[in-house]
Amino acid sequence: MSSSVLLVALIAILYTAGVYLLLDRSLTRVLLGVLVLGNATNLLVISAGGPFGAAALVGRAPESTMSDPLVQALVLTAIVITLGVAAFLLSIIHRTWTLDQEDDLTVDTEDRSVRRRLERDEQIDEDEFDTTGCEQTSDTDDDRTERSGAQA
Amino acid sequence: MNPAATLVESLLPLPVLLPLLGAGAALVLSGRPTLQRWVSVGVLSAVVAIAAVLVAGAAERPRVVTVGSWPAPLGITLVADQLSTIMLLTSMTVTLLVLLYAIGQGTSDDDSRTPVSIFHPTYLVLAAGVANAFLSGDLFNLYVGFEVLLMASYVLLTLGGTRSRVRAGLTYVVVNVVSSLVFLVGIALVYAAVGTLNLAQIAERMAAVAPGTQLTIHLVLLTAFGIKAAVFPLSAWLPDSYPTAAAPVTAVFAGLLTKVGVYSIIRTQTLLFPGDHVARDVLLVAALATMVIGALGAIAQDDIKRVLSFTLVSHIGYMIFGVALATPAGVGAAIFYVVHHITVQATLFCVAGLVERVGGSTSTTRLAGLAAASPLLAVLYFVPAINLGGIPPLSGFVGKLGLIEAGVQDGSVLAWFLVGGAVLTSLLTLYAMAKVWVLAFWRPRDQLPVEHPEDAEVNDLDLADDPDRRYPVMIGAGRGRADAESYSGALLGAAPAAVSDEEREAVALPRAMTAATGALVAVGLALTVFAGPLYSLTDRAAADLTARTPYIDAVFGQTVDTRVAR
Numbered sequence: 001m002s003s004s005v006l007l008v009a010l011i012a013i014l015y016t017a018g019v020y021l022l023l024d025r026s027l028t029r030v031l032l033g034v035l036v037l038g039n040a041t042n043l044l045v046i047s048a049g050g051p052f053g054a055a056a057l058v059g060r061a062p063e064s065t066m067s068d069p070l071v072q073a074l075v076l077t078a079i080v081i082t083l084g085v086a087a088f089l090l091s092i093i094h095r096t097w098t099l100d101q102e103d104d105l106t107v108d109t110e111d112r113s114v115r116r117r118l119e120r121d122e123q124i125d126e127d128e129f130d131t132t133g134c135e136q137t138s139d140t141d142d143d144r145t146e147r148s149g150a151q152a
Numbered sequence: 153m154n155p156a157a158t159l160v161e162s163l164l165p166l167p168v169l170l171p172l173l174g175a176g177a178a179l180v181l182s183g184r185p186t187l188q189r190w191v192s193v194g195v196l197s198a199v200v201a202i203a204a205v206l207v208a209g210a211a212e213r214p215r216v217v218t219v220g221s222w223p224a225p226l227g228i229t230l231v232a233d234q235l236s237t238i239m240l241l242t243s244m245t246v247t248l249l250v251l252l253y254a255i256g257q258g259t260s261d262d263d264s265r266t267p268v269s270i271f272h273p274t275y276l277v278l279a280a281g282v283a284n285a286f287l288s289g290d291l292f293n294l295y296v297g298f299e300v301l302l303m304a305s306y307v308l309l310t311l312g313g314t315r316s317r318v319r320a321g322l323t324y325v326v327v328n329v330v331s332s333l334v335f336l337v338g339i340a341l342v343y344a345a346v347g348t349l350n351l352a353q354i355a356e357r358m359a360a361v362a363p364g365t366q367l368t369i370h371l372v373l374l375t376a377f378g379i380k381a382a383v384f385p386l387s388a389w390l391p392d393s394y395p396t397a398a399a400p401v402t403a404v405f406a407g408l409l410t411k412v413g414v415y416s417i418i419r420t421q422t423l424l425f426p427g428d429h430v431a432r433d434v435l436l437v438a439a440l441a442t443m444v445i446g447a448l449g450a451i452a453q454d455d456i457k458r459v460l461s462f463t464l465v466s467h468i469g470y471m472i473f474g475v476a477l478a479t480p481a482g483v484g485a486a487i488f489y490v491v492h493h494i495t496v497q498a499t500l501f502c503v504a505g506l507v508e509r510v511g512g513s514t515s516t517t518r519l520a521g522l523a524a525a526s527p528l529l530a531v532l533y534f535v536p537a538i539n540l541g542g543i544p545p546l547s548g549f550v551g552k553l554g555l556i557e558a559g560v561q562d563g564s565v566l567a568w569f570l571v572g573g574a575v576l577t578s579l580l581t582l583y584a585m586a587k588v589w590v591l592a593f594w595r596p597r598d599q600l601p602v603e604h605p606e607d608a609e610v611n612d613l614d615l616a617d618d619p620d621r622r623y624p625v626m627i628g629a630g631r632g633r634a635d636a637e638s639y640s641g642a643l644l645g646a647a648p649a650a651v652s653d654e655e656r657e658a659v660a661l662p663r664a665m666t667a668a669t670g671a672l673v674a675v676g677l678a679l680t681v682f683a684g685p686l687y688s689l690t691d692r693a694a695a696d697l698t699a700r701t702p703y704i705d706a707v708f709g710q711t712v713d714t715r716v717a718r
Binding site: 022027030034037038041044045047048049050070071074077078081084085088089092093095096099100 | 226292296299303306307310313315318319321322325326329330332333336337339340341343344349
């Protein structure tokens, strides 16, 4: 199997950009990240099909010079699936926007309550909470402002 | 070919086809809820019956259908071996019972004016995706099955579009999209290495691939399936997203979705990459961490749904333990454990839904005296809870004993660590279950602790963040809760407003939901009663899996394409 260096470089760039976007707190960027990662993976599948060749239409070219049509069928399926997921993500993001007028990942109330209980020190073993696998979002600042707002 | 064999083979595509056609019919019938319910129940009952026939049909040898008679690697192969059919029958039975539970919930909530007509079609699509994943004999078709069930699960998880569900849904969707992309990368690597995606052909050709390449592909696939099965450290998304969904949705997710990941790991380990020592050790360590950390997480939680989500993660570790050992005894015990766990975990989430209805909350800081208020509910919780904890003679004990025996037989240092971890996890699970029992069921109501008003929002997830409603939630939890429930009750899935203690006692158990939960408990007990025959069935399935040849021979016997020299 051989594949174009240019294609491999493009895949690498797309993966880098995609991961960077996916890790953002802004939901629109997360969506873009998913799309970029999806395209990177599609290119990877295409390059798994071997060297480029003629279009795989019977009678147009000798069979030995044709490119592999199976990977193209796979990618076609994958594109459709990515499109569906992107549409769903977009609708969720829109829903978040109508609820909060915010494009950021919202704070988990359960996390917030765990942190509050820790602050109140209700004889809760801190180590135990560290092993729960609960995501500890770094939103302490938001939380503080919100709490002071509630107290006021 | 004898007529019985053709019958079995012509039934094979139906578990995928019927729910998809049913989903279309249910969508068309969305204006007529009663008819829609009959369609869903009818379709899933038919699928359960077909799955039972397939279990009998696959007992002798795996059954294979090449869809549209296209030979592999171009066409899609459906394979029903013992593992697939056992998984299919168990999951479809649980799916059907949870559907009845959901219908009971919808009826008693009087959902005539709520926009949940999408529930039934989506639920059937989920069933089709699960069936497709179990029956697929092709790696890409497995991916498609995954995507079908995931797409349906995205919709079900965010049903109603409340704030907490949208937040949980986002995490869930993004995590699963990433895992699907990792899976797709794995598919690309497999195709580049062996030039086919048919599982049997991959199994034949993979031996010729360089060991380093094999290990890379193996670990990529395990990462993808590990995220879906919620194996530590890829499990953090699960307890974060499952508890917010409606009770029947969580129940069916807990029963099915992670188990599809476990199923894929079983296939990868036994069929595609047998005898890989690096991956074996990685899986064993991951299994140990999943068991112990999940169980510790369960103890730390206050909310019953979150406790159950953590025990779900924890017990995935048991299955991975058995699979990683890769001995017939280990794989057999793991399959038995999957069957047991699908049933018992779905039952417990259904019970949590009933607790929410009777007690008005699922938080152990707010619940008390449930055993006195509703003895039937207490029984429905108690039986699956001690089953999960592994009290003899229930099926949980049988499964754990089988796994521990397999670990002892293996005899390596790591396996002994896992045996210890399995026993410890069993105790910790029992502790978590007993904690819920003591606090929510046994504690007299007057011993309820005074709650901090700022914690109220945790239980009123949907409304606590709503600026308009924040104030009443903060000052009077009772009124806030009533608001929360009438609000979320209108969006499939919640308890009626139970404000005062007197009213709360007046809430009777809804008959249909209780009956469905009771049926699930009965299935769990049946697994105990028929543990002997079931265990010999899973042992035979494991023997076939570890031998590999029955599966491969069955596929090649059917496929016209036999170019691969053996």
